[in-house]
Amino acid sequence: MLDFLYIVWDFDPVMFSIGGFELRYYGLMWAITFLLGERFFSTFAKREGFSNEIVETGFIWIVLGAVLGARVGHCLFYEFPYYITKPWAIITEFRNGGMASHGSALGMLLGMWITCRKHKMAYVWWLDRIMIPVAIGGALVRLGNLFNSEIVGCTTDVPWGFKFMRLYPNIPIENIPVQHPAQLYEAICYIITFFILMWMYFKGDQGRKHAGLMFGIGLIGIFLTRPFIELIKENQEAFEEGMAMNMGQLLSIPFIILAAYMIWGSLKGKFPVATPPKSINKNKKQR
Numbered sequence: 518m519l520d521f522l523y524i525v526w527d528f529d530p531v532m533f534s535i536g537g538f539e540l541r542y543y544g545l546m547w548a549i550t551f552l553l554g555e556r557f558f559s560t561f562a563k564r565e566g567f568s569n570e571i572v573e574t575g576f577i578w579i580v581l582g583a584v585l586g587a588r589v590g591h592c593l594f595y596e597f598p599y600y601i602t603k604p605w606a607i608i609t610e611f612r613n614g615g616m617a618s619h620g621s622a623l624g625m626l627l628g629m630w631i632t633c634r635k636h637k638m639a640y641v642w643w644l645d646r647i648m649i650p651v652a653i654g655g656a657l658v659r660l661g662n663l664f665n666s667e668i669v670g671c672t673t674d675v676p677w678g679f680k681f682m683r684l685y686p687n688i689p690i691e692n693i694p695v696q697h698p699a700q701l702y703e704a705i706c707y708i709i710t711f712f713i714l715m716w717m718y719f720k721g722d723q724g725r726k727h728a729g730l731m732f733g734i735g736l737i738g739i740f741l742t743r744p745f746i747e748l749i750k751e752n753q754e755a756f757e758e759g760m761a762m763n764m765g766q767l768l769s770i771p772f773i774i775l776a777a778y779m780i781w782g783s784l785k786g787k788f789p790v791a792t793p794p795k796s797i798n799k800n801k802k803q804r
Contacts, residue, residue, distance in 0.1 A: 550654030582628030590620010648735025670697025710738025733779030
């Protein structure tokens with residue numbers, strides 16, 4: 518009865534092009550995510566008495582980890598047979614697309630570990646605070662997926678379904694299926710997670726009182742919702758057809774287990790609460 522209600526989506530993913538160079542909205546979403554991350558961590562460091570040097574180091578390593586992890590993760594998790602025979606294509610075919618959020622998460626974890634080793638900080642300090650920019654950044658990247666008309670949902674008859682015109686070129690609109698805007702569902706979950714974490718840090722002060730709690734809650738908001746949304750997504754690769762759980766669901770399981778452990782450990786006081794170096798505190802008093 519409501520099959521006439523749907524959204525026609527024919528968004529051009531390219532902001533502008535000059536010669537062979539294209540600037541896409543998807544890339545812009547990643548850039549905004551990194552800038553927001555730097556701004557958030559500058560605020561965290563200033564608020565808690567840490568040197569901005571840790572932000573500079575963390576920014577470099579976490580950005581590298583996020584981008585390289587996302588790319589390598591996609592190549593290993595989703596197109597392994599292709600890239601194992603052409604490993605150089607991981608870099609040379611970068612512009613052809615292929616980024617995995619699970620790989621990005623692993624890359625950022627490594628980048629934070631390197632930063633903590635360099636500055637002799639408690640790892641959990643970074644884990645807790647990274648979830649705030651990750652949550653809002655995840656929402657932005659999913660909007661970038663929407664602009665690209667990728668990672669779409671299964672066919673549906675809900676009135677807010679989308680007809681992704683660019684996926685079906687030269688096909689009459691009446692023959693194009695209505696599909697779930699799965700990118701928006703994920704973005705909404707991430708935005709809700711973002712506001713919960715913002716309240717925990719700035720209002721509830723959980724970031725300093727219960728080390729590890731924000732990280733656990735953030736993982737729940739991102740990776741516990743993912744398997745449910747995957748149920749109404751189209752599989753990204755052909756090999757996922759027939760699998761009881763697709764790759765996105767399988768890769769979410771370790772993060773869900775880690776989330777449960779972090780929440781339990783935080784409530785039990787298992788993780789150290791980071792404090793700024795004494796030299797920084799002393800300098801602040803002298804001012």
